[in-house]
Amino acid sequence: MSPAEFHGVVERVRGEFMEMPGLRLTVSQAARLWSLDAPICRHVIDTLVKLDFLRWTTTGTIARIEP
DSSP states (O other), X not given: OOHHHHHHHHHHHHHHHHHOTTOEEOHHHHHXXXXXXXXXXXXXXXXXXXXXXXXXXXXXXXXXXXX
């Protein structure tokens, strides 16, 4: 996956969480939803966590950080 393609996936995932503010997903659920393999999905999630957009919950899901 090229850097431009990766950036597009990151923005698509960000958009999904903006449209559904209460969305909570496991990595495997997210990978299925966005048709990504697990390592790429995890990298996308880690990127959005580092950008302070997503957070890990105590139950092991990802959720949007509410403003």
